[in-house]
Amino acid sequence: MMHQLPPEIFSAIVSYATSQRDLLALSHTSKAFQRAAEPRIYESMILRDAQSAFIGCHALLARDAFRGPYVKRMVIYQDPRRVNARNNLAAAPLQFWLAIQHALTKTINLETLYIHDPTLSHSWILDDQSLKFQLREATLQMPWDSHMVSFLHTQKKLLALAVIDAHYDGPVYPLSPSALPILDTFNGPVLVLPELLGCPLKRIQMTAEQETASLIPTIVADLGKIMKSLRSLNIVGLPEELVLETVHLVSNAVFASNLRYLGVLPFPIAIRQWHRLYRCLMKLPALNMIALDVGTLDPPPNEHFQRIILLELRTVCPKLQQVVFWFASHRFHWFPRDGHWIFNHQTARVQSHDNLWRC
Numbered sequence: 322m323m324h325q326l327p328p329e330i331f332s333a334i335v336s337y338a339t340s341q342r343d344l345l346a347l348s349h350t351s352k353a354f355q356r357a358a359e360p361r362i363y364e365s366m367i368l369r370d371a372q373s374a375f376i377g378c379h380a381l382l383a384r385d386a387f388r389g390p391y392v393k394r395m396v397i398y399q400d401p402r403r404v405n406a407r408n409n410l411a412a413a414p415l416q417f418w419l420a421i422q423h424a425l426t427k428t429i430n431l432e433t434l435y436i437h438d439p440t441l442s443h444s445w446i447l448d449d450q451s452l453k454f455q456l457r458e459a460t461l462q463m464p465w466d467s468h469m470v471s472f473l474h475t476q477k478k479l480l481a482l483a484v485i486d487a488h489y490d491g492p493v494y495p496l497s498p499s500a501l502p503i504l505d506t507f508n509g510p511v512l513v514l515p516e517l518l519g520c521p522l523k524r525i526q527m528t529a530e531q532e533t534a535s536l537i538p539t540i541v542a543d544l545g546k547i548m549k550s551l552r553s554l555n556i557v558g559l560p561e562e563l564v565l566e567t568v569h570l571v572s573n574a575v576f577a578s579n580l581r582y583l584g585v586l587p588f589p590i591a592i593r594q595w596h597r598l599y600r601c602l603m604k605l606p607a608l609n610m611i612a613l614d615v616g617t618l619d620p621p622p623n624e625h626f627q628r629i630i631l632l633e634l635r636t637v638c639p640k641l642q643q644v645v646f647w648f649a650s651h652r653f654h655w656f657p658r659d660g661h662w663i664f665n666h667q668t669a670r671v672q673s674h675d676n677l678w679r680c
Contacts, residue, residue, distance in 0.1 A: 341362065359388060359391065360391045362391075363380075363381070363388050363391035363392050364391055364392065364393050364394065365392075365393065365394040365395075365396075366392055366394065366395045366396065367396045368395070368396060368397045368398075369398065369399075369400040369403055370399060370400055370403045370404070370408035370409070370410065371399075371407070371408050371409060371410045371412075371413045371417060372407050372408045373408075374397050374410075374417070374421065375417055375420060377424075378420045378421055378423070378424035379420070381424045381427055381428070382420075382423060382424055382427065386424075386427035389424070389427030389428050389429065390427075390428075390429055390430050391430075392428040392430065392431055393430055393431060393432045393433065394431070394432065394433040394434075395425075395428065395431060395433070395434055395435070396433075396435040397410075397421065397435065397436050397437060398410075398435065398436075398437035398462075399411070399437055399439055410437065410438070410439050411439040411440055418443045418446055419446075421436075421446055422446035422449055425446065425447075425449075425452055425454075426449065426451040426452055426453070428454055429453045429454055430454065431454035431456065432454070432455075432456060432457045432458070433456065433457060433458045433459075434454075434456055434458075434459050434460070434461070435459075435460040435461075435462075436460075436461055436462060436463065437462040438462055438463045441462075441463060441464045441486055442464075443463065444461075444463040444464055444466055444468040444469050444472075445468045447461070447463075447468055447469065447471075447472035448467075448468035448471045448472055452472070452475070455476060455477060455478040455479075456476055456478065456479050457478060457479065457480050457481070458479070458480060458481040458482075459476070459479060459481070459482050459483070460483040461482075461483070461484050461485075462484075462485045462486075463484070463485075463486065464486045464487075464488070465484055465486055465487045465488075465494060465509075465510075465512075465513050466494055467494050469484070469494070470494045470495070470496055473496060473500055473501060474496070474497060474500050476501065477501075477502060477503075478503065479501050479503070479504055480503060480504060480505055480506060481504075481505070481506035481507075481508075482501070482504055482506070482507055482508070482509070482517075483507075483508040483509060484508075484509040484510070484513055485509065485510070486510070487509070487510040487511075487512035487513045488512075489512065489530070489532045489533060494516075495516060496516040496517065496519075497519075498518075498519035499519065500519070500520075501517065501520050502520070502521075503521065504517065504520040504521070504522065505520075505521060505522055505523040505524065505550070506522070506523065506524040506525075506679065507520075507522055507524070507525050507526070507527075508525075508526040508528075509526075509527065509528065510527065510528055510529075510530075510533070511527050511528065511529045511530075511533045511534075511536050511537060511540060512533055512536075514527050514540055514544075515540060515543065518543060518544070518547060518548070521550050522548060522550065522551060523550050523551060523552045523553065524551075524552060524553040524582075524678060524679055525544075525551065525553065525554050525555065526555040526556075526557065526673075526678050526679075527540070527555075527556055527557070528557040528558055528673055529556065529557065529558035529559065530558060534558055534559070534560050534563070535563075537556060537559060537563055537567055538563060538566050538567055538570060541554075541556075541567055541570045541571060541574070542570050544574065544576075545570055545571065545573065545574025545575060545576070545577075546574075546575065547575070548574070548575065548576055549575045549576055549579075550576070551574075551576035551579075551580065552576070552579060552580060552581050552582070553580070553581060553582035553678050553679070553680070554571065554580065554582065554583055554584075554678075555582065555583075555584045555585060555612070555678035556584070556585060557585060557672050557673045559585065559586065559587060560587070561587040561617070564586055564587055564588075564598070565594060565597055565598060565601075568583075568586065568598060568601040568602070569597075569601050571583065571601070571605070572601040572602070572604035572605060573604070577604055577605055578605075578606060578607060579607050580605050580607060580608060581607050581608060581609040581610065582608075582609065582610045582611075582612075582677070582678050582680065583605065583608060583610075583611050583612070584610075584611060584612025584613070584645065584677075584678060585612045585613070585614050585645075585647060585672055586598075586611070586612070586613050586614065587613075587614045587616075587617070588613040588614060588615050588630075599633070599637045602634070602637050602638050603637045603638070605638065606640065607640060608638045608640060608641060609640055609641060609642050609643065610641070610642065610643040610644070610645070610677065610680070611634060611638070611641060611643075611644055611645070612644075612645040612646075612647065612677065612678075613630070613644070613645065613646055613647065614647045614648075614672070615627075615646050615647065615648050616647060616648050616649055618648070621648050621651075622646065622648065624664070627644075627646050627653060627655065627664070628662065630644075630646075631644045631655055631662060642656060642657060643655065643656045643677075644656075645677060647670075647672060650668060650669055650670050650671065651666065651667070651668055651670065652666070652667045652668075652670040652675065653665075653666050654666075654667070654677070
């Protein structure tokens with residue numbers, strides 16, 4: 322009798338499934354349930370190694386790729402727990418990346434894309450005029466090169482972009498000032514950020530290496546002249562000797578009056594310079610959250626010491642509602658509750674992977 326039921330009944334039953342496992346189980350019970358479940362099964366594809374990515378792409382391409390339009394989110398990365406000769410993305414042949422490219426041409430409704438390319442040599446898969454999707458969010462662990470730039474020029478609806486690679490001594494691949502017209506969130510290397518100065522960015526995390534850290538004040542100065550919309554600025558790898566110069570530039574930027582998040586500031590600078598830092602912070606009236614790296618302190622700062630710094634910061638920044646202290650891989654996140662400041666301590670954290678700056 323089940324095969325006589327209208328498709329709406331099967332879709333209604335499928336809507337109660339709460340996990341991917343339940344959806345897969347339903348899809349195996351009958352053809353009708355398979356048709357009803359597949360749009361949700363393929364809506365978000367999390368492919369954790371080369372083998373699962375190849376199988377997933379083959380499923381998308383089967384039967385004239387009718388499943389392609391179901392996909393709205395695709396994640397392809399190498400799970401370190403699943404590395405072997407068959408599953409390793411770093412050893413995947415050319416045919417594998419061609420299959421990924423072909424599958425992407427069929428995902429016309431894709432909104433979120435995360436691709437991890439361990440070899441940083443396959444950005445060409447994005448440089449294809451057959452790609453029709455318009456992403457809202459992209460995390461592309463691929464090199465910033467001509468292929469990447471060509472692809473980004475096609476993305477008019479992109480709101481958030483994360484990239485990881487820019488060669489310090491390599492050629493410059495400029496992005497047109499009119500590209501990415503609504504991009505408001507960027508996470509990536511210091512060297513890439515200047516290519517995005519024409520975007521209406523609101524949230525920025527830039528990561529500096531030893532070779533590029535000296536460029537931070539120059540880039541912050543450029544941001545300070547034009548980026549009126551900026552609300553959050555997080556700098557990973559800011560050297561202690563550049564803290565005062567950088568914060569001074571921030572305090573005099575066009576976005577100073579509206580900045581709500583600032584980090585990660587190495588602390589302490591020399592005690593005699595604290596008052597200069599505080600003077601700069603006083604020019605940030607909307608500052609709601611600040612992140613400090615106290616990793617140079619020995620012994621590690623205890624709760625009492627953190628509370629003293631917190632209260633001093635609250636004196637100069639009365640709107641502060643969150644203060645974060647970093648010590649190595651430890652994060653102490655302070656916030657008020659019921660009239661008292663409390664903290665949440667988390668371990669095994671990485672500054673560059675933290676998302677508080679996106680709030």
